[in-house]
Structures are given as structure tokens and as C-alpha cells.
Amino acid sequence: MKSILEARFVRMFPGKLIWGFRASMTLFMLRSIFSNQYLPHICPFALYAASLEKPTFDCRVNSMANQDSSSPHYEFSEKYDPEHSRKYFHKHNTGFWRRLSNWREVGMARKALVMAGRPGSVLDLPCGTGRFWAMLAEAPERRIIIADNSQAMIDTGLELRPREVVARIEKYFCCSAFDTGLPDNFVECVFSIRLLHHIQNSEDRVLMLKEFARVSASTVIVSLWVDGNFRAWRHARNEARKARLRGTDRPRDRSLCPRVDIERDFASAGLEVIGHVDFIKYWDKWRAYVLRVKK
Ligand SMILES: C[S@@+](CC[C@H](N)C(=O)[O-])C[C@H]1O[C@@H](n2cnc3c(N)ncnc32)[C@H](O)[C@@H]1O
Numbered sequence: 001m002k003s004i005l006e007a008r009f010v011r012m013f014p015g016k017l018i019w020g021f022r023a024s025m026t027l028f029m030l031r032s033i034f035s036n037q038y039l040p041h042i043c044p045f046a047l048y049a050a051s052l053e054k055p056t057f058d059c060r061v062n063s064m065a066n067q068d069s070s071s072p073h074y075e076f077s078e079k080y081d082p083e084h085s086r087k088y089f090h091k092h093n094t095g096f097w098r099r100l101s102n103w104r105e106v107g108m109a110r111k112a113l114v115m116a117g118r119p120g121s122v123l124d125l126p127c128g129t130g131r132f133w134a135m136l137a138e139a140p141e142r143r144i145i146i147a148d149n150s151q152a153m154i155d156t157g158l159e160l161r162p163r164e165v166v167a168r169i170e171k172y173f174c175c176s177a178f179d180t181g182l183p184d185n186f187v188e189c190v191f192s193i194r195l196l197h198h199i200q201n202s203e204d205r206v207l208m209l210k211e212f213a214r215v216s217a218s219t220v221i222v223s224l225w226v227d228g229n230f231r232a233w234r235h236a237r238n239e240a241r242k243a244r245l246r247g248t249d250r251p252r253d254r255s256l257c258p259r260v261d262i263e264r265d266f267a268s269a270g271l272e273v274i275g276h277v278d279f280i281k282y283w284d285k286w287r288a289y290v291l292r293v294k295k
Pocket of ligand 1: 077080125126127129130147148153175176177178192193194195
């Protein structure tokens with residue numbers, strides 16, 4: 001039954017059609033870029049000029065190591081050493097497609113923050129190398145606190161992001177998202193991009209979401225891969241093919257989460273869905289959820 005459906009889908013979407021759709025999506029995104037007010041954020045010259053300013057601000061004094069060995073452990077968390085951190089920083093700033101996708105992800109996050117009621121204090125966890133700091137700093141009064149499991153990722157961001165952006169960061173913490181050690185209601189919004197799709201186990205997702213709900217006084221924003229779109233369908237098909245060739249016990253460090261499952265996890269963690277923003281509706285698997293903390 002499944003293969004009949006797949007065959008039908010392939011017949012409906014032959015290669016040329018898919019490329020045609022991709023081309024029109026690109027044109028759509030380009031049109032949005034060149035007609036919106038955020039042009040300076042993606043203009044290569046602006047990026048180059050910003051990168052010339054080296055930060056001198058040092059917030060190391062605020063760092064905190066949380067070494068709780070009872071937190072779930074995922075192998076992918078180990079890979080963010082200084083070399084990988086530099087690669088991660090440059091990866092999102094290199095090449096047309098990466099920049100375009102980075103621009104779209106920043107746009108999604110901006111919209112999600114509006115849906116969350118423009119929070120006055122945000123915990124960016126995991127902050128990585130600070131892809132979202134400039135966008136978070138667009139609100140002049142906003143307090144920005146950052147955290148990540150990898151000190152190398154934090155250090156790379158603090159070193160390479162523009163000085164005026166780094167100067168907006170109030171504190172940073174090196175800690176696990178499963179157990180931050182931060183006080184209850186520490187910020188108005190916990191902002192967590194590209195972490196949940198690494199967490200395959202539902203119990204672990206709920207544990208992490210409960211920690212976000214505890215630390216946030218009001219809202220939580222998370223992004224992950226969901227089903228119900230073309231790329232998720234293609235991803236599942238490729239994964240099934242790989243499993244047939246290499247077996248099913250191969251570890252995955254990223255996975256797709258059915259919407260019903262993640263929405264059940266949200267409810268178990270005491271979070272209520274306010275809304276969501278898709279990367280490209282019906283096409284791409286990235287989705288940012290905006291959640292209200294039920295206190
Ligand atoms: C794919 S990066 C995303 C970073 C950033 N949000 C972005 O979108 O650019 C994943 C990040 O999660 C961090 N990380 C991995 N495991 C973590 C954990 N258990 N708690 C907190 N951060 C974790 C890594 O150090 C890395 O910086």
C-alpha cells in the first residue's frame with residue numbers, strides 16, 4: 001500500500017516539477033529579501049563591515065559549569081569543540097544557499113518572537129555561535145542571556161560576532177538544557193533553535209521542555225523537524241532506504257518528530273501551543289513552535 005502511494009507521489013511530482021517548484025520558491029524568497037526592510041542584515045557588505053569590528057567585551061566572569069551526570073547524554077553534544085565551532089560559525093555565513101536559509105531562519109525566529117508577545121528578556125539556549133543575537137538585539141530594551149553546553153561555541157560567538165551585538169549580552173552560562181541550574185522564572189522567554197531535533201527519546205524531550213517551562217515565566221520557542229511536508233516525506237523515504245541497506249541500529253544524531261508526538265510532549269511538559277512558523281509551508285520540515293507556559 002505504502003509503495004503504491006509513493007509511486008503515485010513520484011508520478012505526481014516528477015524531477016522537473018520539483019526543480020520548478022524549488023526555482024519558484026527561490027524567486028519568492030529573493031523577492032522578499034529585496035523588498036523588505038531587513039536588507040542590511042543580509043547585504044554582504046554589511047556583514048563584512050560588521051565582521052571588521054572585533055569584540056573586546058568579556059563576560060567570562062558570569063560563566064557557570066553544570067556537570068550533573070544524571071542528565072541524559074547524547075553523543076552529538078560532544079562534537080562542538082573549538083574547531084567544529086569555527087566551522088559552524090562560517091558554515092552559516094558561506095555560500096548563497098546557506099545565507100538564504102540562514103536569513104529565512106532568522107525571519108522565522110523574528111516572527112515567533114512577535115507571536116510570543118515581544119518578550120523583554122530572552123534566554124538563547126543553545127546559543128551556538130550566536131546566529132540569532134543580532135536579531136534578538138533589534139529590540140533595544142531586551143535583555144539577552146545566552147547558554148550552551150559547549151564553551152567553545154559560546155567563545156567562538158563572543159569572539160566573532162560584531163562588538164555592538166556582543167555588548168548586548170548580559171550573561172552567559174555553560175550548562176545542559178536538561179538541567180540548567182538557573183532559577184525559576186529566570187526570563188520571559190526561552191528561545192531554543194535547532195536542539196530538539198537531536199533528541200530522539202520522547203521522555204528526554206519532555207524533561208528538556210519541563211526545564212524550559214521552569215526557567216521561563218511566560219513563553220518558550222523551539223524549532224525542530226516535523227512531518228506533514230514534502231521534505232519530511234523525502235527524508236523518511238531516504239531513511240527507510242538507508243535502513244534497508246545498512247540496518248536499523250545505525251545511530252541517528254537528528255530525527256524527524258511527528259507533529260502529534262511533539263505536541264503531546266508539549267502538553268506533558270505543561271506547555272500550550274500559541275502558534276507556529278514554518279520555514280516553507282508544506283515544503284520544508286523546519287518548524288518553530290511558540291508555546292505558553294501553564295503556571
Ligand atoms: C545545531 S547547534 C544550534 C545552535 C544555535 N541555536 C543555532 O541555531 O545556530 C546545536 C547546539 O546545541 C548545543 N548543545 C548540544 N547538547 C546540548 C545540551 N544538552 N544542552 C545545551 N546545549 C546543547 C551544542 O553545543 C550546539 O551549540
